[in-house]
Amino acid sequence: MINTVEFILNCITLVIGICTWMVILMILMLIVYYLFHNRIKQEDKMTIIHGINMYILLLIFTTISISFNIQTMLGDLNKQNFNSFSCILAGYFVIVSINSLYYVFFNQALFRLCRIVYSTYGWVQLSWIHIILSPIEIILICILYSPAFVWHDIVYLTKEYYCFIDYTNLRLSLWVSFNTYGIPLCLLMLVYLRITIFIRQQSNNLTWLTKKRQQQDLIVIRRIFIILSLLIIIGLPTIILMIRFYITGKLHPLFYRILWFSVTLSMMILTITMIILTPQLKKIVFKYFRHNRVIPINRTLPNQNQNQ
Template sequence: MINDQTKANGFILSSISLGFNTIACLISCIIFLIIIYHLYYNHVKREDKITVVLCGHIYLAIVIYSSMLISMNVRSILGYLAIIIFGMLYMNFLNQALYRLIRIVYSQNRWFLSLKLYIILPIIEIIIITPILLCVLIPLNGVTYLPNDYFCYATFTNIPGVLCAAVVVYMCPLCCISFIYMHITKFIRQQGNIQTLIIKQRQARDLLIIRRILIIVVILLILGIPAVTLVFMFIITGEENPLFARISFFPVNVSQAGLSIALLFSIPQLKKYCSKLTNNKNSDACQSSRARHNTIENNCWYSIIFM
């Protein structure tokens, strides 16, 4: 039986090895691409080509081998990383709720509406969440290799590990998001009779956006239902379903596509800029087509006049 200290040491060694392999892979990949670029455009002298090609072979081998080592070292780390990033998904929705709370309820605090704050905020959160999750999951052996699925993740039969991870990455952010949006909705309804027309229109728009976002939050809440159901089934029956992980991941996988589309239609600013990008591409295509048409027409007139 591997003790907790050995598990921690193994995780640290894998992390350090992953870092060095990533550095080697990136440097080798960049230099290999530079070599290919110079060889393709004949920037290399004839007498230097063989030496450069041989160096390219070496760097290509380093890229391939480092990539394989990364996949070997990253397998266990990915199990922890997947839980952390899943938690960051909910934290980003919490950040969005926090921004709307400050913008609507506490708009006099201009510092909390700073762009720099919301750029740095996810970095601060991931620095805080990562050690909390690792301190919980590593001693509880929360992330293990799943032999039926051939990858590492939190096993649903480890009840303490699953519950601790669920509280940190799932329940706490969702409770905070729900509380914030309820507070915003209550504030808007209380202020309805004492605001100017412009502020009323803005708050009506914010309320519409909040309703759309709440639909997304409900979807996020639904995502955890299959996993929670399977955990309770295991507690009651004591039998582990070999498809535990696959069943739990299926709604998550479906929701990734749904969330990407739902966000586009829920946030007017995002929809506006995406539409603007599409319209710009269409207008550029029309302008280039019109320019080609004018060129052909001018050539035809030139041929008629001078023939």
């Protein structure tokens, strides 16, 4: 018999996921089109490239999460079995994509670090270095999670009908949590501290224009922390349920449904927040909507009457 709460929660997650996927695809197409059809300053170009990297990873992650939700729905309704090697791969790559997503934020901060602290080293500011950084990180993350195959820790969840981490496995859950959240957040903190210390030490020897640019870069990193903090707050229900499991030894029946609901909601909020908090991306998206805005008839009629 279908658990009504589980089924409804899965349906809500699926709807949010599909809406998020459509928004991501639209934004990604707008950004790519703008990048190839406009002359862009070097600084803005790097910001846009980081944005493209992020939205590609979001698209991959959201696509896999939607497939998971569909499998869960079909499993709830028809008890279909989706256990296969491709299922294991999907579970593996969803972990890789979410981990890579957090490193995109680190890459943005690293770019600002190079601009401020290592501005005299021209090679660290070359575009191609920052462009190839994401693919290199993805490869390293794939290697980092390769033991999951050896340990057979990505398993088919019989009650959820997809392959993912078994959070009752303490070893892998801690490994994933540390690599996904711990390392990127620590790196971001180090970058922020390094930039802050550098700016304070150099504050008396810089021109007003340089100080202004550095403060703008620092604001960007603070925005990154705001976004990450928001994502962590949204994920608190899952964290609380995990702590509950470690204390009681019993995993909540709705754990995975709540997990995917909070994660999918986080991706939707991240998709929108990045546009709002990134001026370059905001300009691209809002420019499109301004060009396609329809002027109401009741606003045009008075002007026509006056002309007559």
